[in-house]
Amino acid sequence: MFAGIDEVDWASMEHAYGPADDVPALLAGLASADAAERERALDGMYGAVHHQGDVYACTLACIPFLFELVADPAVAERGAIVELLTSIGGIELAEDDEDELDEDEIEGAANYAMAAAAVCAGAEVFVGLLADDDRGVRLAAPLALATLHTEPARVLALLRGRLPVEPDEEVRLALVEAAGRLALRHVPVADTAAHWLSRLAMQEYAPGLRLAALAQLARCAPGALPVDIVPRVADLLRDLRAAHPPAGPGTRAAAEAAAREGVQSPTLIGQLRALHAAEAAGPGTPWATDLLRTLHGALGDRVEDRVALLTDQLCSPDEGQRLDAVRMSGGLIRVWRGPYDELVRLVGEQLAEPDPRLRDAAAHLLADVRVLAGPAADALAARVAVIPGTWIRQWENGQPSLDPAVLALAGTGDVRALPVLAAVLEGPVVPHDLGHAVAALGTAASPLAGALRHRLSGIARGPSARGGAMPLMHALASLRADEATPEVLRVLRGGTEAEAPRVRQSALRTLGAFGPGARGAVRELEALMRRSEGREAVDAADALYSVSGDVDAVLPVLTEALTAEEPPSVRAASGLAGRLGARAAATAPRLRALLGHDDLRVRVDAALALCEVSGRSAETWPVLLAAWTQNPYVRVRVADTLARTGAAAAGSGAAHALRAELSSVRRHNARDGGFGTSDIAADAHLLALCRQALRDPGGRG
Known part of the structure; x- marks a missing residue:
């Protein structure tokens, strides 16, 4: 094996992390009898030789040796190598991408083209793998053929011929997915593939296969979908549950633990395998999740159909299916506008479930959608009531944050979040998103102003100014609690750490939000404006104008900043000019000049300001x-x-x-x-x- 590998000048090539002289060892590792060594080698191939999809000269040099490995039945886990070859050879640049390549990217584009040509030239090997004894190889071969083989009509015939004799359910699904890929990539076979998929979806095949066919039809021929797609998929899911009973919470948890234990590895590939094994643990049909994701993605803007599907999934007795539905609901709501009240209510019901993954996924989704979470407010309040003492999440690497159920409840504007936020303010840490929660409650959170002010006074000069003062000031600004002006001024004066500019900016915005009620800050704002430069001078001027209304005091700073080189200063000055309106008429010529600026954001800010200034x-x-x-x-x-x-x-x-x-x-x-x-x-x-x-x-x- 690997004849001629020593004749390749690997040391003259590079991969993502330096010289490629370690590539022969990685290739040998892929052929190792030791599972851990194979995993480390595969991790190295994806991590260095094919880093984030890149193709280097050493990647091209690997291709013949990877084909040798695939063709040798004595090599274990050849399916992973087929997937690697599919990834290396399957990158396509759209015409628009090619037009936008700069000089540094041309070499990379040429490598992609050479990789595609080299892998496609050897793609006939994948034909024989459709009937390989190794299930993993049979799982990977259909997509490789659909992606890389140059005879799509022949490939489609091979896929159709293999389906009736393939014994493994997941491999049959891979055959169907490959047909969908062919239809998307090759117009001449699109109609034939769609017709075959339609027959698979209609005839008395197994429910999983019919669901797969519908998912691929939605991708490549949405017009061929049956009009009753929602009830049809709901029936298929019920049939799947009957044929493959889902695991109970205890059984699934034990299976997940065993799966993770069995594939522990320090490599990224190992961790991904562990995650996949944990997700697929226990009885049921874990591959149904991928089919449903494909179906939802293909349905796109058919929001009503997708809501109906998810509503059915959220009413399933299968916890795993409901977990998938919560996750897919997030993908739908975040991208598409639509009527989501019933869907959100059903997501809220998952907060009472015993499975912690399901509860956590529901809480995070409701925290993300915030303004739409109203139908789940009662469920959120009930959840918050049973987790006292754990209202703050302390992350290993990151700032403390509110429990997502608390954040979601506050996001709905529900006053039942007030006692929780009051208790949090008495605790040892200030969560970074406290200000967002208070702002969402609006004036209903006014009773918290005193506690916010007291807490700010205790940390204004401490080393945790950024971690604690900023969310507190955000909260006070949203309440217009101008009685906290002295405490905010102490923050403005202090802070020597690297983050001090951000803390001062937050303090200036807070004083500006207080408006005339912060008149005690005028002298300090004037002094800061005079001694500062750039963006901070404009921020001080903006706050001073909000507090004092003194146009004459801020115009010189504003005018100077509009001629600055730094876009942040120019943009801030444009914003202030817009607030001044006609009183900043003298800035109109400079704002007009900025309409041709290279930075789109500068052009927009100047245009908006000019509209206000000139009328x-x-x-x-x-x-x-x-x-x-x-x-x-x-x-x-x-x-x-x-x-x-x-x-x-x-x-x-x-x-x-x-x-x-x-x-x-x-x-x-x-x-x-x-x-x-x-x-x-x-x-x-x-x-x-x-x-x-x-x-x-x-x-x-």
Whole structure:
């Protein structure tokens, strides 16, 4: 094995962590008889040689030797090597991506192309693996063929021919998934594949196979889905539960522990396997989760169908299925607008379940959706009542935070969170999200002002200023508790640690929120404004204006900052100019000049300020409309200006953008792989502003 491997100049190549002279040892490790050594070698391949999907020269040099391993039945766990080859050869750059490559990325793109060509050239090997004795190999081979083989019609015929004789249920599902992949990648076989999937979904096949076929149909041919997709899937899930009874809480917990114990490893691959084994532990159909995720993802904006499916899942007697439903509900609610009251109520019911994973998942989801968690308020209050003393989560690496059930209850504006927050204020630590909880309660949290002020006075000069003072000041600012001005001033004066600028910025924002009630801070704000530079000078000026209303005092700082080089200072100054409005008319020429700035955020801030300063929106709307399309996160501020100034009539473009937003079912700030806890509230606020700007009382909620 590995003939010619010593002739490769590995030392002249590099991978993610330096010279690639260790690659031969990794390849040998993949062929080892020792399971731990194979796992370390696979971890090294993904961690260095194919790091985060990258393809290096050494990755290309590995391909022939990886094919040797796959073709040798004496090598254990060849399925993992098939998956590695599929990943190496399966990266495709869209035409748009190719157009945007800079010079440094061209070599990487060439490596991807060479890897695809090399792996595709050897893809005939995967044909023989469809009937391999190793189940893991048979699991990996269908997707490899669908991704890499250059004859899609032949591959589809092979998949169809293998299905009736394949004995393993999960491998049969892999065959169906591969057919869906073929249909998505190759138009000439799309209709044939969709027709076959439709037959599998309709005929008297096993429920798991029919569910898999429906999931793939939703991906590649949604128009071919049956009109009764929701009751059909619900029936299939019930059939699956009958054929594969779920584990009880005790049985599942024991199986999870055994699974984790059996695959403990210090490698990332080992940890991922342990996690997968734990999730799949015990009786039931763990692969059904993947099928349902595929189905939900493919259904996309069919929100009503997805809600109906999740509602059925949340009523299942299978705890695992309900856990999956809670997690998938989060993916739905965070991305798509829709009517979620009943779904949220059912998620709230999971807070009373004995399974800690289910309770925790439900609490975290409700904390994330906050403003939509109202239908679960009673369930949240009941949960909070039974966890006294554990209202704060102390993380090993991170700041302490409120228990998600407490945060969610406060997020609904429910006053039953008040006693809990009062008790937290008497405790030893201040959770970083306390300010968010108090702000969500609004004026109902006013009774906490005294305790907040007292707590702030005790840590204002301590080493934990950032960890404790900032959430306290956030809370006091939301309550406009200007009686805490002396304590906030002490924070403003103190702080020598590296985070002091952020703490001072928080203090300045708090004093600004207090407004005229903080007049005792005027002299210190004036002094700080005079001795500061850049962003901090503007922040001090902003706070001073809020407290004193003295335009003449802040205009010089504002004017100077608008000519600064640093975007943060310019943006802060633009914001202050917008607040001053016509009283900052002298800044209009500089704001106009900023409309052509390289930084989109600077252009937007200047345009919004100019609209307020000049009272004319026609000259700013082209900038704002372009930014509306390029960066959805500016939309709330743009819509706010349009709503307050009545400037939506500035041009048909403005009204068209507002109406398009109201007609969209996708949240404006939805993004792949990320979510902010204020995103849903911001999206709801945007819709309200769009309706206000158009004087439209209706629209999607």
